[in-house]
Structure formats: structure tokens, C-alpha cells
Amino acid sequence: xxxxxxxxxxxxxxxxxxxxxxxxxxxxxxxxxxxxxxxxxxxxxxxxxxxxxxxxxxxxxxxxxxxxxxxxxxxxxxxxxxxxxxxxxxxxxxxxxxxxxxxxxxxxxxxxxxxxxxxxxxxxxxxxxxxxxxxxxxxxxxxxxxxxxxxxxxxxxxxxxxxxxxxxxxxxxxxxxxxxxxxxxxxxxxxxxxxxxxxxxxxxxxxxxxxxxxxxxxxxxxxxxxxxxxxxxxxxxxxxxxxxxxxxxxxxxxxxxxxxxxxxxxxxxxxxxxxxxxxxxxxxxxxxxxxxxxxxxxxxxxxxxxxxxxxxxxxxxxxxxxxxxxxxxxxxxxxxxxxxxxxxxxxxxxxxxxxxxxxxxxxxxxxxxxxxxxxxxxxxxxxxxxxxxxxxxxxxxxxxxx
Amino acid sequence: xxxxxxxxxxxxxxxxxxxxxxxxxxxxxxxxxxxxxxxxxxxxxxxxxxxxxxxxxxxxxxxxxxxxxxxxxxxxxxxxxxxxxxxxxxxxxxxxxxxxxxxxxxxxxxxxxxxxxxxxxxxxxxxxxxxxxxxxxxxxxxxxxxxxxxxxxxxxxxxxxxxxxxxxxxxxxxxxxxxxxxxxxxxxxxxxxxxxxxxxxxxxxxxxxxxxxxxxxxxxxxxxxxxxxxxxxxxxxxxxxxxxxxxxxxxxxxxxxxxxxxxxxxxxxxxxxxxxxxxxxxxxxxxxxxxxxxxxxxxxxxxxxxxxxxxxxxxxxxxxxxxxxxxxxxxxxxxxxxxxxxxxxxxxxxxxxxxxxxxxxxxxxxxxxxxxxxxxxxxxxxxxxxxxxxxxxxxxxxxxxx
Numbered sequence: 083x084x085x086x087x088x089x090x091x092x093x094x095x096x097x098x099x100x101x102x103x104x105x106x107x108x109x110x111x112x113x114x115x116x117x118x119x120x121x122x123x124x125x126x127x128x129x130x131x132x133x134x135x136x137x138x139x140x141x142x143x144x145x146x147x148x149x150x151x152x153x154x155x156x157x158x159x160x161x162x163x164x165x166x167x168x169x170x171x172x173x174x175x176x177x178x179x180x181x182x183x184x185x186x187x188x189x190x191x192x193x194x195x196x197x198x199x200x201x202x203x204x205x206x207x208x209x210x211x212x213x214x215x216x217x218x219x220x221x222x223x224x225x226x227x228x229x230x231x232x233x234x235x236x237x238x239x240x241x242x243x244x245x246x247x248x249x250x251x252x253x254x255x256x257x258x259x260x261x262x263x264x265x266x267x268x269x270x271x272x273x274x275x276x277x278x279x280x281x282x283x284x285x286x287x288x289x290x291x292x293x294x295x296x297x298x299x300x301x302x303x304x305x306x307x308x309x310x311x312x313x314x315x316x317x318x319x320x321x322x323x324x325x326x327x328x329x330x331x332x333x334x335x336x337x338x339x340x341x342x343x344x345x346x347x348x349x350x351x352x353x354x355x356x357x358x359x360x361x362x363x364x365x366x367x368x369x370x371x372x373x374x375x376x377x378x379x380x381x382x383x384x385x386x387x388x389x390x391x392x393x394x395x396x397x398x399x400x401x402x403x404x405x406x407x408x409x410x411x412x413x414x415x416x417x418x419x420x421x422x423x424x425x426x427x428x429x430x431x432x433x434x435x436x437x438x439x440x441x442x443x444x445x446x447x448x449x450x451x452x453x454x455x456x457x458x459x460x461x462x463x464x465x466x467x468x469x470x471x472x473x474x475x476x477x478x479x480x481x482x483x484x
Numbered sequence: 485x486x487x488x489x490x491x492x493x494x495x496x497x498x499x500x501x502x503x504x505x506x507x508x509x510x511x512x513x514x515x516x517x518x519x520x521x522x523x524x525x526x527x528x529x530x531x532x533x534x535x536x537x538x539x540x541x542x543x544x545x546x547x548x549x550x551x552x553x554x555x556x557x558x559x560x561x562x563x564x565x566x567x568x569x570x571x572x573x574x575x576x577x578x579x580x581x582x583x584x585x586x587x588x589x590x591x592x593x594x595x596x597x598x599x600x601x602x603x604x605x606x607x608x609x610x611x612x613x614x615x616x617x618x619x620x621x622x623x624x625x626x627x628x629x630x631x632x633x634x635x636x637x638x639x640x641x642x643x644x645x646x647x648x649x650x651x652x653x654x655x656x657x658x659x660x661x662x663x664x665x666x667x668x669x670x671x672x673x674x675x676x677x678x679x680x681x682x683x684x685x686x687x688x689x690x691x692x693x694x695x696x697x698x699x700x701x702x703x704x705x706x707x708x709x710x711x712x713x714x715x716x717x718x719x720x721x722x723x724x725x726x727x728x729x730x731x732x733x734x735x736x737x738x739x740x741x742x743x744x745x746x747x748x749x750x751x752x753x754x755x756x757x758x759x760x761x762x763x764x765x766x767x768x769x770x771x772x773x774x775x776x777x778x779x780x781x782x783x784x785x786x787x788x789x790x791x792x793x794x795x796x797x798x799x800x801x802x803x804x805x806x807x808x809x810x811x812x813x814x815x816x817x818x819x820x821x822x823x824x825x826x827x828x829x830x831x832x833x834x835x836x837x838x839x840x841x842x843x844x845x846x847x848x849x850x851x852x853x854x855x856x857x858x859x860x861x862x863x864x865x866x867x868x869x870x871x872x873x874x875x876x877x878x879x880x881x882x883x884x885x886x
Contacts, residue, residue, distance in 0.1 A: 139541065154568060154569065155568045155569070155570065155819075156566075156568065156818070156819045156820065158566070158568060159566035159568065159585065159588070164558075164560070164561035164590070166556060166557045166558065166560060166561065167556065167557070168557070168628075170628075170630060183561065183590070186561070186588045186589070186590060187588070188566070188585070188588060188819075188820075189821075189857070190592075190855070190857050207885060209881075218857075222815075222819040222820075222821070223819055224819070225815065225816055225817060225818065225819035226570075226572075226818055226819025226820070227819075228572060228817075230885055232881050232884070232885070234877065241866050244866045244869055245865050245866055246821075246857060248865060248866055248867075248868050248869060249812070249815040249816065249821055249856070249865075250815050250816060250819060250821070251815070251816035251868070253870075253881065253884040253885065254868055254869045254870065255869070255870050255871075255872050255877065255880060255881070256869050256870070256871050256872070257872055257873070257874050257877060258871065258872070258873045258874065259873055259874030259875070260874060261874075263874065264874060264877070267874070267877065267878075272878060273877070273878055273881045273882075274881060274882055274885055275881065275885070410651070413624075413627065413651040413652050413653070414627055414651065414652060414653035415627060415630075416558075416627065416628055417557075417558045417590075417624040417625055417626070417627035417628025417629075417652060418558065418590075418624075418628070419591075419624070419648075419651055419652070453592070453857070454651070455591070455592050455620075455648060455855070455857065455858045456857045456858070463647050463650060463651075464643050464646045464647055464650055465650075466650050466653070466656055467646055467650060467656045467657070467658050468655075468656065468657050468658070469657075469658050469660065470657050470658070470659055470660070471659070471660045471661055472659050472660065472661030472662060472663075472665065472666060472669070473661070475636065475657065475659060475666070475669065475675070476669075476674060476675055478657060479611075479634050479655065479657070479675045479676060479677065480675075480676055482634070482655040483609060483632055483634070483655065483676055483677070
């Protein structure tokens with residue numbers, strides 16, 4: 083479990099010797115899953131049941147293929163998120179959509195998986211370069227584990243997000259200057275903290291468990307596709323790593339195609355995909371409502387691109403108004419509140435169905451990366467609220483439901 | 485499963501015939517648990533392990549003692565929340581504190597339990613009188629189940645909360661007039677919707693499952709006490725009902741004491757307890773930071789009081805500054821973000837430890853009813869944030885961690 087390897091050039095390192103491969107690509111923990119089988123294989127119910135019971139057992143059910151041992155406390159509660167079908171948002175003649183609701187993780191996002199595994203594996207102070215879900219996750223888990231945490235946020239991070247992070251009492255710095263370069267600054271490790279950035283090997287090892295849960299819920303079959311938002315590429319890297327491991331273990335009837343979704347206003351990976359390139363070039367991104375995935379120079383972009391091409395998937399760019407409409411659809415029709423950065427994934431499914439890439443024969447698992455409740459208060463739309471006197475309530479209600 | 489009974493006078497009714505007992509008290513679903521045993525009894529790990537795996541299996545593991553059958557979709561994801569010990573917040577020489585984190589339910593609060601069971605059991609439109617967690621839960625689950633929902637909120641409900649509820653597209657009414665009386669207005673059912681109010685029998689039947697999960701995690705032992713915030717008394721009613729059922733089933737080595745926590749500025753149940761009365765009288769409540777439990781005339785107050793007296797527990801009133809400090813403590817020391825309405829419970833444990841009512845020999849399970857992230861953005865405290873140039877980050881970080 084202790085060796086790190088570069089998917090791209092094959093170079094290997096001992097854990098702790100390198101943050102990235104000397105070829106520039108991120109590293110993966112090597113995992114031998116050839117002997118791995120589903121825990122309690124007999125329990126497999128498949129998505130026809132509630133689709134929940136298996137997953138709700140937390141990510142630690144996969145401890146045997148993780149570079150950390152099951153802890154107690156908050157980190158023990160990561161993962162094990164619900165997976166259920168949502169017919170109400172399925173396009174006509176389109177695929178069956180199964181929602182993987184990551185917002186029910188302890189800090190409301192998928193980031194808790196990588197944070198939980200990382201913080202259990204390393205000692206001492208931890209850190210991260212993030213102003214969103216990852217910053218909140220690292221700050222909270224560090225507080226729970228009684229560790230010092232360093233959180234470096236961008237200069238333009240709104241106070242409401244900072245306050246949410248600050249409650250967990252990390253060393254919180256709002257950094258002036260090129261925020262993109264900060265990621266590189268933290269790699270050499272002389273900051274006195276182990277940085278659990280988006281594609282750090284330990285984080286990717288934890289993030290992969292969402293794909294383990296999805297595939298186990300479908301066992302002995304497998305979903306036809308897994309669709310997720312992409313920003314740095316760290317989660318896409320984790321999903322692909324999991325599929326490679328499960329395939330090696332002989333646990334996939336077929337390897338799901340990986341589809342990634344980006345905001346059209348900042349879509350470096352989608353552009354490289356359309357060009358047919360294997361390398362992602364930085365773009366001049368524009369501001370987008372999908373703030374959590376607004377990454378113009380993704381550090382694991384090449385890895386994410388490889389995940390897509392090697393599984394015959396694709397990358398979709400989604401327009402602003404489409405993301406906003408999809409966010410509203412998920413809340414109003416599926417009862418799930420998400421950020422636009424997350425709704426971009428089901429919007430992508432809609433576009434892939436329209437183009438015929440996904441059809442009625444497909445089971446698609448969509449990773450809804452984070453809860454919309456955390457940031458909901460910032461965009462208050464109360465236009466649908468009706469004012470009424472108590473005495474007039476019966477008439478008003480009857481009228482509304484006519 | 486179909487009979488409703490009044491704990492107080494013993495009167496029984498068929499489900500659907502009455503919303504409350506003619507004696508004025510709320511009704512309970514009758515449940516025969518004499519033959520009930522823990523599902524997969526062999527799996528019981530107790531709180532010495534992660535304390536999570538059992539609970540994470542959702543509330544539907546108790547389907548055999550619920551008045552509803554397991555659904556698919558969002559309602560299937562309710563319950564199964566983490567339970568873990570938090571030594572970092574335990575008072576010196578005080579009890580062992582085990583946190584039951586209800587904030588990881590689909591809409592971020594314990595209310596999803598009662599909503600999930602209720603919406604699966606009844607057909608047609610649903611409704612609720614709430615401006616907080618219950619309103620959000622009913623709106624979201626109704627959206628997921630493709631039902632019409634009626635939500636009646638108080639005139640002074642802030643827009644940020646309304647917006648969060650409105651995204652799930654219920655019929656949302658801001659009602660002018662006596663909000664307390666609205667609860668009674670909805671009981672006669674002529675509003676064309678089934679109201680899942682805080683102490684409706686179906687909701688209480690769902691809310692009871694949190695106590696099932698806590699006790700199963702401790703099996704074959706039992707916690708010495710269960711501490712929770714109290715507002716209407718519906719959740720206290722559910723916890724007590726569960727303990728009575730588990731005791732009847734012979735699954736409790738001893739019956740945990742039930743302790744309830746209120747804000748001192750609005751503590752009708754605590755006052756009745758201190759008076760030694762069995763009836764709760766309405767109070768003139770003052771505004772409190774514990775907005776979610778600010779109930780001056782709790783409809784299940786007598787039931788909550790009986791739960792406390794019959795289990796040799798108690799009711800604690802907590803001061804504003806104590807709740808605020810405890811909210812900060814839970815986030816900074818335990819990594820759990822909660823509302824003050826929720827931190828009131830661990831604050832109560834601290835006071836019970838100081839008075840000697842709880843001591844180092846006790847295992848106490850505290851129900852943290854809701855997530856603090858939903859409303860975090862409204863109180864932005866960024867005083868701890870430091871501004872720094874990128875070039876100065878290494879020095880600033882080293883200095884901070886010195």
C-alpha cells in the first residue's frame with residue numbers, strides 16, 4: 083500500500099518522497115485489488131431496492147484497499163452516501179438517472195472522503211488551497227482530530243464562505259496574488275503542514291470510494307456510465323482509479339464510461355477533449371455561477387482527460403442558464419438542493435441524451451458533489467411566497483391547490 | 485400498526501379518525517415490539533468501534549415497527565446518522581459524550597425521519613406549520629415524491645430561510661396573525677392537505693428511530709442518558725416512545741434517562757419541571773438565538789414532561805451566552821457545525837455534569853438535531869482571517885503555527 087506510481091510515465095516513489103511525479107503528473111497510491119471482493123457480497127441489493135442500504139455503511143467498508151485504517155469520530159462518518167433513481171428528472175427516451183447524493187457527508191460535500199482518509203494517514207498539521215468545499219472539509223476534520231490546519235483562500239472569497247470555514251478555527255489566510263500558483267507553492271512542503279490538495283495521492287485514494295459505492299450498489303452488474311463535475315481533476319482521477327481497481331478484481335461486468343461536466347465559461351478539459359489532445363492547456367476562464375469548479379488550469383487535467391478517453395466517455399461544456407435551470411429542476415422535481423457546480427452533471431446527462439450518446443438502455447450514476455443548502459442563503463428568491471392573514475389561510479390554500 | 489392511542493387517558497382511535505385525543509393530548513401509533521429484535525443482532529459493535537456502521541443503514545432497518553413500508557428515493561435515505569464519541573468536548577470528570585449527528589440527513593436535520601415515514605404512509609398533498617427545519621424537510625420530500633406541499637411560515641421569517649424552502653417549490657404562505665394558533669387551525673384537516681406537524685403520530689413514529697439507532701449502537705448495553713433540545717415536544721415524545729418499545733422488547737439493559745434542554749429565554753417545559761407540575765403552561769418567551777426551539781406553548785409539552793419524569797431525567801434551561809459559546813466549541817473542538825438550538829443540548833450536559841447529575845460513570849448520547857451550515861452564512865464572523873501576499877505565505881504560516 084505504500085508505493086506511489088505515476089499513471090503516465092510509470093515512475094514509482096515511496097510515500098513521502100514526492101508530491102508529484104518528476105514528469106509533472108500527479109501520483110496514485112498503488113493498490114492491489116486482485117484479491118478484493120465486495121464486503122458482505124451476499125448483501126448486494128442493486129439499485130432496484132432503495133439503493134441506499136449498502137452505501138450507507140461509510141467508506142471504511144473498503145478499508146482493505148485504503149492507505150489508512152478506520153478511525154473513530156468525524157472521519158469515520160465520511161462516505162456511505164445515498165444512491166437512488168430519480169425518474170422525475172430523466173429526459174424522455176433518455177437513460178435511467180441514479181443520483182449519488184454526496185451532500186450528506188459530514189461537511190456537506192464529497193471532499194470529506196479524501197480529507198477523512200488523508201487526515202487518518204498523516205500526523206501533524208494539515209493544509210489546503212481552497213475557498214470552498216475542500217477548505218470547509220479540511221478545517222472541520224482537523225478540528226475533530228485536534229490538528230492545526232492551514233487554509234489558503236483566494237483574495238475574492240466572499241465573507242459568508244470564510245465565516246463557515248472560520249468556525250472550525252483553522253489558520254485562515256486570504257492570499258493576494260496569483261491564486262493558481264499557490265497550489266504549486268504548497269507542493270514542496272516547507273510550509274510546515276501536509277497539504278491535502280485536490281489531487282494529493284491520499285485525497286484521491288479517499289475520493290475513489292464514491293465509485294466503489296456506486297459500483298457495489300449495482301453489483302453484480304455495473305452502471306453504463308458515471309457522470310460528474312470536473313474542476314482540478316482530482317475526483318475524476320479517483321473515479322477512474324477505482325474502476326481500474328474493480329476491473330482488476332473482476333468485479334465489473336463492464337467498465338462504466340466516465341463523462342465529465344464543465345461550465346462553458348471555464349472548460350479547459352472539454353476544449354482539449356474536443357481538440358482530441360491528451361494534454362490540457364490553461365484557458366482564460368470567465369466568471370461563472372459554477373464557482374466551485376471554476377478552474378482554468380486544472381492540475382490533474384491530463385489525468386481527467388485520460389479517464390474519459392480510456393473509458394470511451396466524454397467531456398461536456400454547459401451554458402450558464404442551463405446550469406441554473408438544472409439547479410432549480412433538481413430542487414423542485416427531485417427534492418435535492420445542490421450548487422450549480424453540481425447540477426452541471428445532470429445537465430450534461432440531458433445533453434448527452436439529446437445527442438444520443440446516452441439512451442433509454444443506459445443506467446447512469448451522477449455524482450452530486452455537494453449540498454446547496456450551505457450557500458443557499460446567499461441567493462434569496464422569495465418571489466413565490468404569498469402573504470396572507472391567518473383567517474384567510476383555508477381559502478388561500480384551497481385556491482393554490484385548485 | 486393501525487391503532488392510535490393516547491398515553492395520557494388511554495383512549496384509542498383508528499388511524500385517520502382523529503388528529504389528537506379528545507382529552508387534548510397528542511396520539512401515538514400503537515406498536516407491538518414484544519417480538520422485536522435488533523436487525524442483524526450479530527453485527528452490534530457498540531460505541532467502542534466507529535459507532536457509525538450500524539446507524540448508517542438508514543431508519544428503514546426498523547421497518548417492522550414503523551407504520552410505513554420502505555420507499556425508494558429521497559425518503560429511503562433518511563436516518564442512519566453517525567454516532568461517535570467526542571472526548572474533546574467532555575467536561576473534566578464528566579460523562580462520556582457520544583454525538584448523534586442528525587445534520588447529515590438529506591435536508592440537514594432530524595426532521596427528515598418523521599417526514600420520510602409520514603409521506604410514505606399518506607397519499608395526496610402534505611403540509612406543515614414551520615419556518616425552519618421541518619418546513620424545509622416537508623418541502624424537499626414532497627418534491628421528491630411528486631406531491632403538492634403547503635408550508636405556513638410566520639410573518640417574521642427571514643428571507644434567507646424562505647428562499648431555502650422555496651427552492652423545493654411548495655405552496656408557501658407567510659401568515660399574518662397568531663402563528664401559535666395556526667397549529668390548531670391545521671388539525672381539523674379541512675385545508676385539503678395532511679399536515680405533518682411536529683407531533684403528528686406519523687412524524688413521532690419516524691422521529692422515534694433516532695433512539696432506536698442510539699440504543700442499537702450501544703447494544704447489548706444501553707446509554708445511561710439521552711439528551712436533546714426540546715421545542716414542541718414531538719422529538720422527546722418519539723424518543724420516549726422508542727425507549728418504552730425497546731424496553732417492552734427486552735432490548736434495554738436499563739432504560740436511559742431523558743434530559744431535555746431549552747433556551748432560558750423561552751423555557752415553558754423547564755419551568756413546569758422545576759415547579760413539579762405535570763402540565764406545561766404557556767410562557768411569554770423572549771427572543772433567543774435558539775430560534776428553532778423558540779416555542780412558548782409546546783403542543784406536546786405535557787408528553788415531553790412525562791418522558792422526563794418517568795425516566796428520572798430532567799429539563800435544563802440554558803443562557804444565551806452559554807449556547808453561543810457551546811456552538812463555537814462544537815465547531816472548533818469537535819468539528820461539528822450546529823445551530824445554537826442544537827448546541828443547547830451539549831451545554832445542558834455541561835450543566836448536568838457540574839451539578840453532579842451526570843458523572844464520569846455515565847455514557848450520554850446527545851442528539852445534535854441539525855446542521856449549522858444551512859444558516860451559517862447569516863452570521864459572518866471573519867475576524868480570524870489574516871490577509872497576506874502570496875510571497876509572504878511561508879513566513880505567515882510558520883509564524884501562525886509557532
